Amino acid sequence: MDKNILAVMVMIILLGTGCAAKRPVLYPNELYRSGGAEKARQEIDSCLKLAEEADTQGRLAEEVAAKTGKSALVGGATGAVVGAITGSALRGGLIGAAAGGTAALVSSAIKTPEDSPVFRRFVEICLYEKGYQVLGWQ
Incomplete structure (x- = not known):
């Protein structure tokens, strides 16, 4: 495994565990690798915002x-x-x-909107349509 990919995956895991809100963890596919972690984070933020606006929770x-x-x-x-x-x-x-x-x-x-299965599924489909693959949530 490429050292850069491993470093990005570790960074995503560390960032995910350091925050209270749960976020999707992406598989580092070709789109992820070509766009980078920052672009992926922006896409995640965009999908999270769309899910909030859709009142999925x-x-x-x-x-x-x-x-x-x-x-x-x-x-x-x-x-x-x-x-x-x-x-x-x-x-x-x-x-x-x-x-x-x-x-x-x-x-x-103590539940957050991210605990709603509909909210999570909305975000996962949004990211899938953009070409990303969600591994899970942290």
Whole structure:
């Protein structure tokens, strides 16, 4: 393997792991090698922007709300059963609902738009149409 290609791949991996936002990692095909890493980065940025403008992660908020609601329901039901056994079904249900909803909301809050499968697929197709090959996301 050419030392320049290896150096570029290592640089991409290091840059990808140093940032909070996940980015696609490209296979160093002929287009990538001829245009260079900077051109590839610009193309990635362009596709990421198009995906944001297309609101491909719009369903992420709906998914968070649904997951939070379901977890609150499960937590409430579980808490009510435990509360009934220990003497206060209402109190147990309220505590369980609050705990379940909060746990789901916090776990969903750490997701980024890049975690949306639709967002990722949009970017991958955009890059494919430009001639790039996505290996994965980091």
